[in-house]
Amino acid sequence: IVPYKHSDSFLMDGIKFEAVYMPAGFGIIKSYELVSGTCPEQYNEIVIDKNVQLELGYQLNIGDTITLPTAGSKTEDFIITGFTDNVETGTFYFYVSPAYAEQGVLLSDIPYSALIRVNGATEMGLIDFENTVYRLALSQDISRNQLYFNSKFCSSLISGSGMGGVLLATLFIAFSSGIVIYSVFYLSVSNQVSQIGQLKTIGMTEKQIKRMIRKEGYRFCLFGIPAGITVGIIFAYLLEPNGITIINAIATSIFAIILGIIIVQISVYKPAQIASNISPIEATKYVGNDPELKESRVRNRKNHIRLSPYSLAVLSEKQNRKKHNLTIASLAIGGILFMVGATFISSWNPDSFARMGNLEDGEYYITINHNTLVNPKPYGISEYQVDTPFSQELMEELQQIPEVKEIYATERTAAIIEYHNEQLEIPIIPITPDNQKEILKTLPVDWTYETLVEQDAMVILGTSVQKEVYHTCPSIGEKVTLRWFDGTEHSIDVLIAGTSEKSMNEGFYLPKETIEKLWGDMDLTASLTLSVPEYEKVGKSVESKLNKILSRHPDLVMETLQEVKASSANTIHNTSVQVYGVSAFVIMFSIFNLTNTLISRISTRRKEFGILESIGMTKKQIKKMLLHESVLLIIPCLIITVVAGTLMGYLLVRILSANGLTYFQYAFPFIPLLIYGVCLIITPIIISAICLKIQCRNSLVERIKMAD
Known part of the structure; x- marks a missing residue:
């Protein structure tokens, strides 16, 4: 405490x-x-x-x-x-x-x-946590209306809360990891065909060969998984320091070990099967060529194609088509996830995000300063409204500020309903032409707006939200006692005529006629929104004038667009770091696969490069051939990334916007894509150049002999 x-x-x-x-x-x-x-x-x-x-x-x-x-x-x-x-x-x-x-x-x-x-709260469900808090409060004679829950913590206790995105990212990473591991072992088996054939010649069985390949996989697990867990914990700490605990780290590590072993064993199954099926005779004839290449050679004898760095790159791609496609798939997965994440961040409009809620129609929001901790008034803002805080004098002062174009007043008040031995302070919102259509949809077939007025009935929108706030909510057809304050306390029984579970305008609604009947001519203005078209230029000047005016009205408080933008910028930044962090993690696996493919391809072709150089091909032409091979890898990957990533990113933004997050407005992530594309193009060029330079340290004769 x-x-x-x-x-x-x-x-x-x-x-x-x-x-x-x-x-x-x-x-x-x-x-x-x-x-x-x-x-x-x-x-x-x-x-x-x-x-x-x-x-x-x-x-x-x-x-x-x-x-x-x-x-x-x-x-x-x-x-x-x-x-x-x-x-x-x-x-x-x-x-x-x-x-x-x-x-x-x-x-x-x-x-x-x-x-x-509360001890052990992180292991509880939301309902158990709330009930535990209520029991503790009851034992200390603390009423429920004195309790305030941490909404973010409560959200984390909801079953599955936030886990969908984490699970999706985990599946992406697991799938990408599987492709990398499969590719590594596939290349390993391809490069060891002769050795495997020799082992079979001296009596090694298919079962023993499979076991050998699997043990090689376990050896990778022994060194790779602990290293991965260490890097993962460091990475997670950088993304969210408060999310790391000893219990979480141990549980996640155990899960990662089990998942890692399963992925490795699934990934090595096919290469182990291939290795066990190699016969000694096939091994002696093996030169690393696929059947497709043999067919192309037959065609080439008939058609006599012209040899060039590009045509040799195409032949190499056909020879290693399976490895080629695996690498493209791995890169495309990382690229698509990156594009979706980049689209998500690029489409997040900071100005619209800051304006969600109170500042949708303006740049300054003035409301009643009802601090329940400092001054817990039982009837909420209605106890302030009795004294008319938004007086005619105040309105005239605000209207005299020349930069202020419009002043939008919002009416609402507060009351108490008695329900299931609970007293709930609720917002009372008048039914207006703007919300009347949604209200009428909740009513029984034979009810109209006039019926609501005659019955002094109430409509509740967003009962799911009300249950989260009050932990209970009246149902349609029930009667509750409504208590209100206009300088004097009153009460009346009202019927709940309609409800809706979900709504973007959640609250407790009464007809304007009923509100006038109960509160009389009391001014129920609850807030003002001021629109300043030239806000960027005159914002500070207007804020200074408003602060001077409000200094004479201690019951009012102001929120500005600048303050909300500063606060929301931190939210956007943290989300961006997490989204790009997960994307970078997946792309890292893809780059590992690309690097592995390029290094293996070059290291196993020393004899080929030596022969090509011996018959007159220059080092520059070999470099150009490797460049063409890299292009044949990167271009399909970029096409898939742009097409599929753009489509999925666009659909994500549309879904978010349709579900009320209107601050997501689609924007193509041109700069992130450009950076990603440049990195993707440069990486294979650098790797190829380094590998070729290392090989060229040996003489031509030594390279040819080394390959034999």
Whole structure:
């Protein structure tokens, strides 16, 4: 359990600050991390985010004094004892001492909250976790409305939550790994045909040959899997440091060992079968050519093709068609996954993402500052609305700002419903022409909007969300007691006339006529959205004017597009790192396969290169031939990557957009594809050049003799 307090945000020179108290270094519950200095101990000592220096325009050092506003026109001097490096959110946090948490102006009137971590919670399902918390709360006489769950942690407990993408990536990697392993052993068997034939000549059985190949696979597992697990843990830590625990690492390692052995044994099955079927006579005749090449040679005797680096590259491709196709398949899998990931990131519109929710129609969002931790009003925002926070005077002040083109007001309020011995504070949303069509679809056949008005009935949209929030939800046909506040408490029984399980506009809806009947002429404006067309140019100026106006309205708080963009940029960055990280992991296997194919192809053709050079082919022509061979590998791979990857990426974006994530707007990932293509083209050229250079260290005669 960690004690915790935080103040309301406040402004100084247009910079938003917030005071926080929580002890540092509190074990498994992560608090703030110092990048330099020490924790505050005395009343006026603080630790502050080092990034605030950029906003202030001057440098801060440990021991410096900074003056911050505290109440009204009053200020306090604080001594900096340390710095943190927080993720940019638009708000700069400073951490105070225990003495200030008890006596300071910003925090003394705010009650403590407790950050609690439940033992064994990560092993529970969501329902078990919630029930455990409720039992603990009940044993300490804590009511449910005083509990706040970590939504991200709860999401992680949902069965299968986030595992679909992980499983898909795992299957991609496993399949790609299988192709690489198969290719390695296929090439190994191809290069050892003569040796296998000799072993059969001296009495080695087919069963023993299979066992030999399989043992070779186990030997690879012995060295490769531990190395892979080590690299994987390091890679995972770089992607998500908080996801690494000893239990997770052990469980994942065991799974990786089992999966790795299975994949290796499946992959070596076919090469082992091929090796066991080689007869001693075939082995003596084997020269590494496929039947297709023999047929092409027959045709060539009749047609007499002209020899050139390109025609020799084509002949080599036919000779090694199976290896060639395996390499293309491996590269294409990695390329397709990369294209899908790149399309996902490129199509993620940061501006649209930041505007999802409150800022869809504007750049500034002003709402009632209802902090349930500081001031837990039972009837929510309706207790503020009694005093008309969005007064006519305020509206006139806002309208006088010349840069503000439109002001959109949103009406809603709050009430309490009594259901199953629970008191649930709910948002009350009026039915309007914009949402009426969706509302009417939930009603019984013989019901109309007029029936709703006559019956004072309620409609609930998005019951699945309501159950997540309240852990219960009334059903259609049930009656609940509705309690509301307009300066005085009232109650009435209302019928639930309709419900929908899923909706993008979840909430509790009443007809406007019913709301007027219950709340009278009370102004139910809950928020304002201000549209500023020239936001990029005049945004800071408008924000300064709005802050000055809102300083006289302490019950209101403002959210800006700039703040939301700063916060969402971190989300996009983290997601990009993870998506490209998984893609790079798969591509790495593909590159291994490509490298293995190229090295094996060149190392087993020393005699061929020597003979070609002896009959007059220059080193430049050999390099050109190898370049053509690389092109014959890369071009099909790029075509498959672009066509299939673009199609799958486009479908992914369309599916996401159709499911409400409208900030995904398809954009072709031209630059990532260009970088991928350049790397794919350069890699085989470099590998071929290095291998050829190493071979050319020996004389022509030595190379021909070495191959014999």
